[in-house]
Amino acid sequence: xxxxxxxxxxxxxxxxxxxxxxxxxxxxxxxxxxxxxxxxxxxxxxxxxxxxxxxxxxxxxxxxxxxxxxxxxxxxxxxxxxxxxxxxxxxxxxxxxxxxxxxxxxxxxxxxxxxxxxxxxxxxxxxxxxxxxxxxxxxxxxxxxxxxxxxxxxxxxxxxxx
Amino acid sequence: xxxxxxxxxxxxxxxxxxxxxxxxxxxxxxxxxxxxxxxxxxxxxxxxxxxxxxxxxxxxxxxxxxxxxxxxxxxxxxxxxxxxxxxxxxxxxxxxxxxxxxxxxxxxxxxxxxxxxxxxxxxxxxxxxxxxxxxxxxxxxxxxxxxxxxxxxxxxxxxxxxxxxxxxxxxxxxxxxxxxxxxxxxxxxxxxxxxxxxxxxxxxxxxxxxxxxxxxxxxxxxxxxxxxxxxxxxxxxxxxxxxxxxxxxxxxxxxxxxxxxxxxxxxxxxxxxxxxxxxxxxxxxxxxxxxxxxxxxxxxxxxxxxxxxxxxxxxxxxxxxxxxxxxxxxxxxxxxxxxxxxxxxxxxxxxxxxxxxxxxxxxxxxxxxxxxxxxxxxxxxxxxxxxxx
Numbered sequence: 001x002x003x004x005x006x007x008x009x010x011x012x013x014x015x016x017x018x019x020x021x022x023x024x025x026x027x028x029x030x031x032x033x034x035x036x037x038x039x040x041x042x043x044x045x046x047x048x049x050x051x052x053x054x055x056x057x058x059x060x061x062x063x064x065x066x067x068x069x070x071x072x073x074x075x076x077x078x079x080x081x082x083x084x085x086x087x088x089x090x091x092x093x094x095x096x097x098x099x100x101x102x103x104x105x106x107x108x109x110x111x112x113x114x115x116x117x118x119x120x121x122x123x124x125x126x127x128x129x130x131x132x133x134x135x136x137x138x139x140x141x142x143x144x145x146x147x148x149x150x151x152x153x154x155x156x157x158x159x160x161x162x
Numbered sequence: 163x164x165x166x167x168x169x170x171x172x173x174x175x176x177x178x179x180x181x182x183x184x185x186x187x188x189x190x191x192x193x194x195x196x197x198x199x200x201x202x203x204x205x206x207x208x209x210x211x212x213x214x215x216x217x218x219x220x221x222x223x224x225x226x227x228x229x230x231x232x233x234x235x236x237x238x239x240x241x242x243x244x245x246x247x248x249x250x251x252x253x254x255x256x257x258x259x260x261x262x263x264x265x266x267x268x269x270x271x272x273x274x275x276x277x278x279x280x281x282x283x284x285x286x287x288x289x290x291x292x293x294x295x296x297x298x299x300x301x302x303x304x305x306x307x308x309x310x311x312x313x314x315x316x317x318x319x320x321x322x323x324x325x326x327x328x329x330x331x332x333x334x335x336x337x338x339x340x341x342x343x344x345x346x347x348x349x350x351x352x353x354x355x356x357x358x359x360x361x362x363x364x365x366x367x368x369x370x371x372x373x374x375x376x377x378x379x380x381x382x383x384x385x386x387x388x389x390x391x392x393x394x395x396x397x398x399x400x401x402x403x404x405x406x407x408x409x410x411x412x413x414x415x416x417x418x419x420x421x422x423x424x425x426x427x428x429x430x431x432x433x434x435x436x437x438x439x440x441x442x443x444x445x446x447x448x449x450x451x452x453x454x455x456x457x458x459x460x461x462x463x464x465x466x467x468x469x470x471x472x473x474x475x476x477x478x479x480x481x482x483x484x485x486x487x488x489x490x491x492x493x494x495x496x497x498x499x500x501x502x503x504x505x506x507x508x509x510x511x512x513x514x515x516x517x518x519x520x521x522x523x524x525x526x527x528x529x530x531x532x533x534x535x536x537x538x539x540x541x542x543x544x545x546x547x548x549x550x551x
Contacts, residue, residue: 009458013531020531023465024458026476160185160198160508162287162336 001027001035007044010036014048051144054109061108063137064115066123068103069130078102081128090118101133112136176291180514184498188508195537196508197525200336202400202481204455207448210399210441217436224432228424230257230408231435237442238408245446246368246378248391250410256419257438259430261366261394261407262288263423268328268362268390268409269296271418277327282313284484284512284519286336286364301326304518307475307486311340315349322353328360331379334367334479337515337524339460341479344377351382362390366407367480369398369449372457376479380410387412397480398449399441404434456481459527463534467525470542471551481528484512488521490550498523504547505540 002025009016009024018036022029039045054061070081078096085094085105093106105123107115115134124132140148166174181198188194205211217223229235235252242248258264265288273279275297281289283302290300303321305311313331329350333342354361361379368376380389394407409419441448460483464476467485474485487497494511501507509526512519527534545551 005454005458008454016531020462020535023462024531026461026465157199157201157203158185159188159194159196160181160510161200162179162181 001025001031003035003039006032006035007039010045010048051146053140053143053148055140055148060111062110062112062115063140064107064110064112065135065137066103066105066107066119067101067133067135068105068123069132070102071128071130073128078128081126084126084128085123088118088122090114090122172294176294179287180495181287181510184502184508184510184514187499188502191502191506194502194506194508195533195540197527197529197534197537198508198510199526199528200482201402201528202397202452202456203528203530204400204452206399206401206404206437207441207445209444210401210437210448213440214404214433214437217433222432222436226429226432226435228420228429229253229255230430231432231439234435234439234442235408237439238410241442242391242410246376246381248378248380248410250391254410254413254416256409256411256416256423257430257435258394258407258409258423259427260396260405261364261392262405263427263430264392264394264407264409265289265364266292266295267419267422268392269293269298270422271415272328272360273298274327276325278323278325279328279330280318280321280326281330281516282311282332282335283517284311284337284515284522286332287514289330289332290516298327299325302516302518305338305340307338307484307522310475310478311335311338311484312342312346313350314346315353318350318353322357322359326357326359328362329354330362330364332364332366334371334376334477336367336480337482337510337512337519338484339477339480339482341371341373341477342377342379343374344381347377347379347382350379351385354385354388358388360388360390361385362392364392366392366394366397368393370453370456370481371479372453372460373478390415395438395441398452399445400448400452401437401441404437405431406434406438456527459529459531459534462531463525463527463538466534466538467541470538471545472541481526483525483527484519484522485525486522487512490545490548494520494523501541501544505544507537507540507544 006025018029018032021032070078072078090107091105092108095104097104119132119134234257235255238255239250239252242250269292273296278299278301279293280301283304293300301321303317363379380386380391391410395401464483467474472485474483477483494513498509498511510524512522
């Protein structure tokens with residue numbers, strides 16, 4: 001079975017059922033189920049999420065991007081600091097970056113006050129963190145490849161053409 | 163004056179396309195889910211659209227040369243070399259307003275009254291009427307599902323007469339999704355040489371080949387001068403509305419095309435030509451993305467159709483499946499009309515593509531998986547209701 005195609009199909013639509021995936025991949029349900037289980041175990045498939053425009057659902061929740069300056073340790077580099085940051089459930093994503101600062105922390109679904117509290121009392125005091133710069137997202141236009149406002153008519157093709 | 167009597171009888175008496183009839187029916191109904199279209203559902207990629215916008219901003223809104231922009235012909239030349247290993251000098255490439263204009267051009271430039279053109283049936287709806295309009299005579303070769311709708315040496319040999327001037331091919335094909343391999347073509351080449359036939363190869367679906375690489379009949383050097391390669395941007399880049407096509411051929415053939423084209427069309431849309439330059443130069447990634455989506459949908463629909471009892475083989479190209487409906491005991495038109503009235507699913511009767519299509523329907527999978535799924539559910543309900551599943 002084409003594993004890459006399985007992953008791409010799931011990345012586009014996580015709600016496809018095993019029967020659908022088997023048809024799409026021209027494979028058996030059993031084979032698809034086993035492959036998905038293995039990919040989950042190997043942490044290739046890490047989760048299934050819904051793309052939500054929180055701006056529309058709840059105006060209180062914000063997205064924050066926090067640039068974090070950190071000091072590396074001998075032999076460990078930035079891994080220990082990263083492990084400390086990862087532990088907080090407030091953190092949606094964490095990346096080690098090239099450039100002027102070390103980490104990008106993304107926090108989603110908190111209020112501005114909650115983010116401020118988290119940065120001040122949790123993130124900044126971590127050993128090895130030298131400083132933080134917090135930026136809040138003002139408006140979202142596209143998330144995970146999905147434009148949030150579709151401004152054209154949905155179907156402009158004719159119903160039947162040669 | 164009795165107007166009808168003063169019209170060209172060939173144009174006047176051409177039968178209405180079977181697709182047209184169906185389109186009229188489907189369009190009057192609410193809630194129709196259609197698997198009836200012959201065009202991709204993707205947006206034209208933004209970088210291509212942006213080039214057209216820039217072209218307008220920069221004022222590139224004048225005629226181009228009759229052959230089309232040199233920049234575009236160079237880009238097409240590179241594209242054919244890069245993707246299919248075919249060598250055509252830009253002077254051997256004529257840009258047309260969609261491959262459709264190319265179909266008309268080849269018949270008008272080459273056929274003399276009474277010349278026969280061999281068409282591979284089931285066949286795309288435009289070929290035969292345009293052969294007739296050019297004074298030619300269409301001769302059909304009936305291809306069989308069990309051969310994957312391929313043209314065989316035997317079928318071709320049977321159809322050739324001393325009046326045969328042209329063989330018209332369309333692989334991957336509309337409506338069957340059939341493809342021809344290098345080996346399949348190799349069987350035909352000696353006949354084409356011996357009978358000195360022109361071969362027109364409509365390869366508009368070349369990029370939608372799902373197993374192995376597309377092979378063009380123009381890759382056979384011994385007959386390359388006899389081959390007219392027809393292609394375009396519609397299916398590969400989802401650019402149907404832009405009307406961008408082209409013909410590649412021997413310089414003398416191109417000259418004959420140009421003589422008609424310069425008066426009949428002058429040049430294709432200038433703005434669309436600039437967009438096409440971008441597509442040919444930087445669109446390979448779009449092709450990969452779309453053909454991968456089509457591959458997934460093809461698998462999905464073929465497995466689904468077979469499960470609900472409409473047997474079909476796995477087509478190797480284009481974005482159509484051509485399942486047999488003979489097990490239902492209905493004619494193609496009956497099946498499609500009842501399916502539309504009963505379940506509001508529009509598919510196209512196979513006989514719209516010639517007699518060889520009777521007993522089949524054309525189902526397009528240029529739709530999202532969700533749409534295909536809904537259509538399959540309705541088709542299944544239709545079959546169950548009639549005790550056919």
